[in-house]
Amino acid sequence: MALLSVSNLSISFGGLKAVSNVNFELNKNDLAGLIGPNGAGKTTLFNMLTGVYLPTSGEICLADKNLVGYKPYQINQRGIARTFQNIRLFSDLSVIDNLKIAYHSHAKYGLVSAICRLPGFYAGEKEMHEKSMDLLKIFKLDHKYDDLAKNLPYGEQRRLEIARAMACEPQVLLLDEPAAGMNPQETNDLMELIQWIRKEFDLTILLIEHDMSLVMGVCEKIYVLDYGQIIAMGTPDEIKNNHRVIEAYLGEEAS
Numbered sequence: 001m002a003l004l005s006v007s008n009l010s011i012s013f014g015g016l017k018a019v020s021n022v023n024f025e026l027n028k029n030d031l032a033g034l035i036g037p038n039g040a041g042k043t044t045l046f047n048m049l050t051g052v053y054l055p056t057s058g059e060i061c062l063a064d065k066n067l068v069g070y071k072p073y074q075i076n077q078r079g080i081a082r083t084f085q086n087i088r089l090f091s092d093l094s095v096i097d098n099l100k101i102a103y104h105s106h107a108k109y110g111l112v113s114a115i116c117r118l119p120g121f122y123a124g125e126k127e128m129h130e131k132s133m134d135l136l137k138i139f140k141l142d143h144k145y146d147d148l149a150k151n152l153p154y155g156e157q158r159r160l161e162i163a164r165a166m167a168c169e170p171q172v173l174l175l176d177e178p179a180a181g182m183n184p185q186e187t188n189d190l191m192e193l194i195q196w197i198r199k200e201f202d203l204t205i206l207l208i209e210h211d212m213s214l215v216m217g218v219c220e221k222i223y224v225l226d227y228g229q230i231i232a233m234g235t236p237d238e239i240k241n242n243h244r245v246i247e248a249y250l251g252e253e254a255s
């Protein structure tokens with residue numbers, strides 16, 4: 001059974017059909033790519049999967065449970081976390097506080113415990129600190145735990161965004177152009193990291209990326225969007241050789 005299943009998903013903005021009758025499924029542990037030319041509807045699709053946009057029609061199910069109509073934080077609690085095309089960190093907070101905020105959505109103590117500083121509050125905070133440090137180690141940011149997020153170099157801010165999404169303890173991780181602005185070495189490191197966290201955390205990952213070396217290098221299956229519609233789905237080799245994809249997306253490079 002598919003973990004994430006999308007059926008006949010569409011959204012219109014005025015007269016523009018930004019996403020039109022999209023169908024796809026992700027199984028547990030899939031590492032899949034979503035590619036397409038600028039304006040194809042990729043981020044809009046992520047926005048519907050995460051409750052930012054309400055689809056005009058169609059269904060989104062996570063483990064057979066409907067997600068349409070839920071707010072972004074409710075979808076996050078149900079197991080989908082994401083990163084953004086433009087980095088969105090709490091730039092004036094420390095690196096570790098950026099993670100702790102995400103862990104708070106799973107906090108085991110309540111408001112009363114926090115206000116009255118009951119033992120449950122301290123135990124919960126300690127657990128959150130330890131889990132945050134563990135994640136920072138994985139993302140090689142532990143030595144910078146106390147730095148302000150805005151003072152990290154760009155590549156590290158991108159890694160911190162992924163770490164923060166991981167702190168939501170998702171089943172499905174959506175990455176929107178995770179390598180944007182990275183140099184080739186950082187992109188290579190990121191590819192290894194994405195493969196590693198998929199395995200280590202038993203994750204299902206869907207990533208949007210314009211960097212073809214990353215998409216073709218890590219994804220086992222790739223969906224191609226063009227003008228809001230899925231025009232192809234297949235392995236990296238199948239996608240590279242698909243004439244509709246070459247026309248729609250790789251045309252300039254192929255010619």
Ligand SMILES: Nc1ncnc2c1ncn2[C@@H]1O[C@H](COP(=O)(O)OP(=O)(O)OP(=O)(O)O)[C@@H](O)[C@H]1O
Pocket residue numbers: 013016018036037038039040041042043044045085
């Ligand atoms: N809130 C909105 N209101 C109106 N139009 C929108 C809105 N959000 C997206 N669109 C339009 O929907 C279409 C798809 O945009 P989207 O950002 O999803 O494309 P994309 O494939 O992610 O592009 P890129 O690769 O450049 O990021 C575009 O024509 C865009 O202008």
